[in-house]
Amino acid sequence: MGSVIDEERRKLMRALLAGAFGLAAKPVFATAEAGAPRERAPVQKGLVARGRRERLLGENGAPDAAKLEDALGKAVARAAGDGGPVEAMRRLFKSSDVVGIKVNCIAGRGLSPDPKLVGLLARWLVLAGLPPRNVVIWERTDRELIKAGYAIQRDGSGVRCFGTNDDYEKSPREWGAGGSCFARVLAEEFTGLINVGVLKDHDLAGVSVGLKNWYGTIHNPNKHHDDGCNPYVAHLAAFPLIRDKLRLTVVDAMAPQCHGGPARQPRWSWPYHAVLVSTDPVAIDAVGWSVIEARRKEVGLEPLAKEKREPRYIAEAGNLGLGESDLSRIRVEDV
Amino acid sequence: MSDADLDRRRVLGTLVAGGCAACVLARLGVSGALAQDAGVGPPLAVSPAGDLPARPARWYKKLDGLRVECGLCPRKCRVADMERGACGVRENRGGEYYTLVHSRPCSLHLDPVEKKPFYHVLPGTSAVSLATVGCNFECRFCQNWEIAQARPEQIPAIDAPPARLVEVAKAYGSPTIACTYTEPVVWSEYVYDIAAAGRKAGIRTLMVSNGYIQPEPMGDLLDVLGAVKVDLKAYTDRFYRDTCKGELKPVLDTLRLLKKKGMWTEIVVLIVPTLNDGEQEHRELAKFVAGDLGPDVPVHFTRFHPGYRLMNLPSTPVPVLERAREIAMAEGLHFAYVGNVPGHPGNHTYCPGCKTVLVERTGLAVTQNRLVKGRCPSCGREIPGIWS
Numbered sequence: 001m002g003s004v005i006d007e008e009r010r011k012l013m014r015a016l017l018a019g020a021f022g023l024a025a026k027p028v029f030a031t032a033e034a035g036a037p038r039e040r041a042p043v044q045k046g047l048v049a050r051g052r053r054e055r056l057l058g059e060n061g062a063p064d065a066a067k068l069e070d071a072l073g074k075a076v077a078r079a080a081g082d083g084g085p086v087e088a089m090r091r092l093f094k095s096s097d098v099v100g101i102k103v104n105c106i107a108g109r110g111l112s113p114d115p116k117l118v119g120l121l122a123r124w125l126v127l128a129g130l131p132p133r134n135v136v137i138w139e140r141t142d143r144e145l146i147k148a149g150y151a152i153q154r155d156g157s158g159v160r161c162f163g164t165n166d167d168y169e170k171s172p173r174e175w176g177a178g179g180s181c182f183a184r185v186l187a188e189e190f191t192g193l194i195n196v197g198v199l200k201d202h203d204l205a206g207v208s209v210g211l212k213n214w215y216g217t218i219h220n221p222n223k224h225h226d227d228g229c230n231p232y233v234a235h236l237a238a239f240p241l242i243r244d245k246l247r248l249t250v251v252d253a254m255a256p257q258c259h260g261g262p263a264r265q266p267r268w269s270w271p272y273h274a275v276l277v278s279t280d281p282v283a284i285d286a287v288g289w290s291v292i293e294a295r296r297k298e299v300g301l302e303p304l305a306k307e308k309r310e311p312r313y314i315a316e317a318g319n320l321g322l323g324e325s326d327l328s329r330i331r332v333e334d335v
Numbered sequence: 336m337s338d339a340d341l342d343r344r345r346v347l348g349t350l351v352a353g354g355c356a357a358c359v360l361a362r363l364g365v366s367g368a369l370a371q372d373a374g375v376g377p378p379l380a381v382s383p384a385g386d387l388p389a390r391p392a393r394w395y396k397k398l399d400g401l402r403v404e405c406g407l408c409p410r411k412c413r414v415a416d417m418e419r420g421a422c423g424v425r426e427n428r429g430g431e432y433y434t435l436v437h438s439r440p441c442s443l444h445l446d447p448v449e450k451k452p453f454y455h456v457l458p459g460t461s462a463v464s465l466a467t468v469g470c471n472f473e474c475r476f477c478q479n480w481e482i483a484q485a486r487p488e489q490i491p492a493i494d495a496p497p498a499r500l501v502e503v504a505k506a507y508g509s510p511t512i513a514c515t516y517t518e519p520v521v522w523s524e525y526v527y528d529i530a531a532a533g534r535k536a537g538i539r540t541l542m543v544s545n546g547y548i549q550p551e552p553m554g555d556l557l558d559v560l561g562a563v564k565v566d567l568k569a570y571t572d573r574f575y576r577d578t579c580k581g582e583l584k585p586v587l588d589t590l591r592l593l594k595k596k597g598m599w600t601e602i603v604v605l606i607v608p609t610l611n612d613g614e615q616e617h618r619e620l621a622k623f624v625a626g627d628l629g630p631d632v633p634v635h636f637t638r639f640h641p642g643y644r645l646m647n648l649p650s651t652p653v654p655v656l657e658r659a660r661e662i663a664m665a666e667g668l669h670f671a672y673v674g675n676v677p678g679h680p681g682n683h684t685y686c687p688g689c690k691t692v693l694v695e696r697t698g699l700a701v702t703q704n705r706l707v708k709g710r711c712p713s714c715g716r717e718i719p720g721i722w723s
Contacts (some may be wrong), residue, residue, distance in 0.1 A: 106417060165488070172480075172643060172644055174644065203413075203418065204415070204418070220423070220473075220485075220486070222419050222422070223421060223484070223580070225421060226580075262415065263416035265416070
């Protein structure tokens, strides 16, 4: 056991010395199977793990590193089975995978996935045996990443971090109700995905938890905002490029926002001190929505349905078989 | 150089350029060269994709909670802070609305005015033609989708303030500047400023549009524009909704407004096999034009080619276009054309009275212009249009 830990520590040290998160001993590149998803990942349908800690978020708005690692680690482990987070990553990904960690940073600092949280996920992937270069923190644009506190790292052998910018496929693909060019890195390089959203209200979609984040992978998100983004969000999440590669959804719910999104409006955010994790991309959205609604009620806001912006796409995603949308059949396990 | 040589060069140039999609190829490199060759100062600066300077938008209203409602097109996008409208080029920043594309065209080219197409506006002349990214429709057959359906950060742009465009037009001897390729409605602030600057310098500004715009901004634009071409995508709301993500009625309202304001207008109808190629639809469309706009409004029935998200249909059979033209003429329209079919007799302008060929075209080039001060040389009939 000790030797395993030592080995993991050595891997971690190498990773930490390279690039954004580490310096690999040797450069590693995408394998020949790049772009092709592995077999469908195991999904614990209807299970959402919640890691909640008192004062997880400090007074200064920064998370307590030790509490975050504990809460997130246990939630990741529970969502993917048992054991620790590294073991969970091994269960979800192969060491040859190229994993895109899609973050949602449109709102900048304070309402984007915390870089420390994302860094932990990257670290666990590396500890699970993925070459650091095969781990990519990724968003729509470099600009959005930088505004949210990430450092761009395109080259080198360490963990990479960059935006799609203008690098989309040259031809559109039909994905149900919509048609778009997808980020080339998603189509051609990633074999696995982790979706990292932030829990917030969204003026058009109702809420933005995990599913809505996939709008950041297509060249024309603004064309799919009609009718509360329904069924577009669900159809996009069901598209094989995403559905077949997605293994895990993580939601930064340390300081959610119950109104006024997607931009940051501090008056509507509150300390919830939690992270949500699931292999069921629909259940985690349903739970996130319920958290938002509960807070809205607490502060005297109307339910989203009253404002005619309840996120109907969540049920649509359930209907498409992407996961469980019925809260009565969803288990939230506190870890 | 003889006129014949000039015509030949023009024909070759236009044939090489091909249809509208080719304009996309004219991005940047050509654009910079255009300004430099014209001897009008330093080349236009190229901004990389991702650079997003903003200018205050003109047509919108503020709502509660830092939201705004766009006042440009009938979609009336309600836009939350940090979000954009459906066009992708107008952004809410802290409750103020901005355009991200003013003075930032991604395409700039010197085209024959026939390419717009305008057949009754200064035939045989060139138009400095430009586009920024963005559109308020999403036509499944969009020929310029690489720029029309993009967001500003995805496409490099040129720094081209209105005054520079006017300088370029004058240097090239172009009597017009055409706002075209994508949808000028979504960059109306820029269109307005170009047209205002052009007007002072004697340069007309042409707008090539889907006509999906609110009356107020359209009315403002009409104060400064020289002519408008409207793509009437079909004559059914179903086509607009299913194929374009738009609506028919506001477009018809725009056409009526253009008529009311006396703006020179031409109409293009792209006929797509199985979707808007019914004879009854063409008849109703022609009746609308003849009745509400008048028989002198030119209507171009143009040929569809597969593109963007509509790849499963064939190009429009030429007889379908010919039949549409026949129907339009039978319903009383004086100027119905067949478009996107180079060399077709339906490209020419005929005198509605004596049927003399007045303007002969090959591809996008004018090979003969027999008009005399805007009149038919045979019967003397006045031909509507802008001829000088």
